[in-house]
Amino acid sequence: MTQTWSLAVGRDDLSRAKILERALPPLDEGEVLLRVDRVGLTANNVTYAMLGESFRYWDFFPAEPGWGHVPLWGFAEVAESTVDGVEVGSRYYGYLPSASHLVVRPNRVDARGFRDGSAHRAELPSPYNVYALTTNDPTYDADREDLMVLYRPLFYTSFMLADRLSDNDFFGAKSLVLSSASSKTAYAAAFLLRGGGAEVVGLTSARNVAFTQGLGCYDRVLSYDAVHELDPGMETAYLDLAGNATTRASIRAHLGDRLVHESVVGVTHQDDVGAEALSGPRTTVFFAPDQMRKRKQDWGREGLDAAFAEAWHRFIPAVEGWVDVVEGQGPEALRSTWLEVLAGGVDPRQGHVLTV
Ligand SMILES: NC(=O)c1ccc[n+]([C@@H]2O[C@H](COP(=O)([O-])OP(=O)(O)OC[C@H]3O[C@@H](n4cnc5c(N)ncnc54)[C@H](OP(=O)(O)O)[C@@H]3O)[C@@H](O)[C@H]2O)c1
Numbered sequence: 276m277t278q279t280w281s282l283a284v285g286r287d288d289l290s291r292a293k294i295l296e297r298a299l300p301p302l303d304e305g306e307v308l309l310r311v312d313r314v315g316l317t318a319n320n321v322t323y324a325m326l327g328e329s330f331r332y333w334d335f336f337p338a339e340p341g342w343g344h345v346p347l348w349g350f351a352e353v354a355e356s357t358v359d360g361v362e363v364g365s366r367y368y369g370y371l372p373s374a375s376h377l378v379v380r381p382n383r384v385d386a387r388g389f390r391d392g393s394a395h396r397a398e399l400p401s402p403y404n405v406y407a408l409t410t411n412d413p414t415y416d417a418d419r420e421d422l423m424v425l426y427r428p429l430f431y432t433s434f435m436l437a438d439r440l441s442d443n444d445f446f447g448a449k450s451l452v453l454s455s456a457s458s459k460t461a462y463a464a465a466f467l468l469r470g471g472g473a474e475v476v477g478l479t480s481a482r483n484v485a486f487t488q489g490l491g492c493y494d495r496v497l498s499y500d501a502v503h504e505l506d507p508g509m510e511t512a513y514l515d516l517a518g519n520a521t522t523r524a525s526i527r528a529h530l531g532d533r534l535v536h537e538s539v540v541g542v543t544h545q546d547d548v549g550a551e552a553l554s555g556p557r558t559t560v561f562f563a564p565d566q567m568r569k570r571k572q573d574w575g576r577e578g579l580d581a582a583f584a585e586a587w588h589r590f591i592p593a594v595e596g597w598v599d600v601v602e603g604q605g606p607e608a609l610r611s612t613w614l615e616v617l618a619g620g621v622d623p624r625q626g627h628v629l630t631v
Contacts, residue, residue: 276300277308277354281374282609283342286333289324292613293342294606299376307356309367309377309406311631314349315424316612318458318543318619325545334399336372344372345613348428350409350420351377360384368415368423369406373609375631379406386411400564413584421600422591425626426459433463434586435566436514436540441471442566446536448512450474452505452526455516455543456496457483457623462597464514465492466590473512476505478522486623490597502529510535514561518542545619598626605631 276298285291302308323346327333336344353365358381367388371377382392388408396404409415445451451468453461456477469475469492477493488496497504502525505511511530515523518541527534538561542548570579603612612627
């Protein structure tokens with residue numbers, strides 16, 4: 276029996292967070308036990324929890340009724356294995372629960388890793404079921420694991436978002452406006468978009484303007500109360516990571532039909548998300564796996580991996596100077612960091628990494 280623990284949060288009140296302990300029974304044939312090692316915690320994980328029911332994020336790592344395990348990204352090591360090709364001690368990057376361990380049922384095992392073929396994950400978006408073996412991953416660098424823990428899934432989204440915009444000639448926009456511009460996902464997208472033919476404008480909270488300007492990846496940075504400084508004569512696309520209803524309404528009113536495209540990418544502003552978020556005439560929801568599927572068809576899997584690796588290797592040296600990694604260890608640190616990130620107000624320079 277292996278002693279395990281997990282952090283479970285109340286689905287209807289994400290600030291209820293408790294540590295549960297459990298002894299795991301021996302593995303069945305076909306199963307592998309992963310020991311969760313190092314994970315990141317950002318606003319993205321809060322969004323998974325907020326959208327846990329509607330986007331089925333709670334279904335990846337089932338918990339007792341009314342409770343959920345928050346999905347996290349990071350590294351895990353194989354603690355026990357009944358599967359050939361998945362060796363004890365090997366290290367994988369992937370989607371992990373807020374817990375010390377995860378039992379997976381690997382299929383499609385190859386030199387790059389495996390997919391969890393557990394029945395309850397079969398209908399869930401496939402990119403979340405992939406576990407990449409560190410030894411064959413072109414983006415892996417043992418000295419930069421923390422950057423991978425924090426940025427890899429976010430940068431994938433940024434990469435796909437920037438690609439979708441250029442793939443569609445920016446939907447006719449000459450100006451690209453990103454909200455929650457201080458978030459990692461937004462500034463990574465700005466990093467990729469800047470200099471690509473359209474102006475890149477960041478919208479952020481007044482307290483985060485200086486940080487966001489300092490990154491140097493936006494042409495202009497405005498606070499949320501300066502939306503009127505956007506050029507009302509210029510075709511504009513709004514890439515909305517904040518999900519803030521008030522900001523969205525101001526932008527729609529100020530730009531009118533010059534707002535040629537709106538894309539809802541995130542909902543960091545949990546307390547002002549309006550029900551009309553998706554009701555605009557040009558509004559689409561951005562879901563990275565959709566563009567990923569398109570590019571797999573256009574470029575093949577190898578071509579997509581190579582394009583991503585090239586962008587990643589350009590981004591990583593830049594981002595090293597933009598983030599201070601804050602480390603925590605163990606269940607209580609995971610719980611307190613969850614509550615801190617959930618409450619907002621984390622300095623955008625900080626990136627929380629936890630050793631489980
Ligand atoms: N669609 C997709 O496929 C996809 C994939 C990845 C990420 N995303 C989304 O992108 C968003 C950003 O994620 P991230 O991990 O990059 O964020 P992050 O780096 O942790 O972002 C921190 C920033 O988010 C804002 N924020 C966070 N919590 C807040 C709160 N409680 N109240 C008000 N503002 C808050 C603040 O920015 P400001 O002051 O600048 O507003 C803060 O500086 C998330 O909603 C995430 O789910 C979407």
